[in-house]
Amino acid sequence: MVLYCREFVGFLDDYLGGKLPPERRAEFEAHLAVCPPCVNYLKSYQQTVRVGKAAFADPDAPVPSTLPEELVQAILKATRG
């Protein structure tokens, strides 16, 4: 069975997650062997996931060490009943 780009991209996450049965996986790999656009798509999809994670694992991100004092007071007030 010939696999087209639309299907390849549609089930890309299952392919990457190792969730395809062996014969289906072989079809995906056969498609990759002849389709540079899908190779590029797959690589950029994986990069997308990685850069997404990295963008939030930012050591320079403004992480406040303390809450604004008015928020601390509002929380304490709300829990004192």
Add this chain to the structure above:
Amino acid sequence: MEETPGDESALLASLRRGEPAAFEALVRAYGGRLLSVSRRFLRNEEDARDAVQDAFISVFKSIDRFEGNARLSTWLHRIVVNAALMKLRTKSRNPEEAIDDLLPQFDEASHHVQEVQEWRESGDAAVERRETREIVRAAIEKLPESYRAVLMLRDIEEMDTEGTATLLGITENAVKIRLHRARQALRTLLNPHFGGAPHLGGAPHFRGAA
């Protein structure tokens, strides 16, 4: 800033005895970190702060139910994510916003309509620059909220499909579909920044190869 488990158990014991000073210490020790988590989900600062307040009120009410088999910091993290999502859900008027324009397009023969270029630079290297991280975060913020929430929970918070489904009140299959679409849409949004590799000598057009 990171509390050691030893500190946590002492703090937890005081909390369970209902010592007001212990609760204040908890708020001061963990509040900043929870606010930064909340801001990931809620762009509006007031909403982000409200979610933190909601989270601490929930912690205050349910500290007895914390079983101590998870880190206190992990438990607090989950609570603030939940509070932020609740807020996101109540604000989101249109949870099924269109994302189709950001998904890849295919022709009648099911081939890619647009050329799919190799990304010119390893995203891993590029993302070491602050400017790139800001571009990526801004792109994530452009995703429709129902997709952004799934992407944040699965890829950034690294929560599993089942936990994400429970938290969002949708099926596991819906989580899978939204995650895949969200990643594809994010890829489309990032493509202008990472794509456009100059092919020296002219690479063959992709349709010839497919």
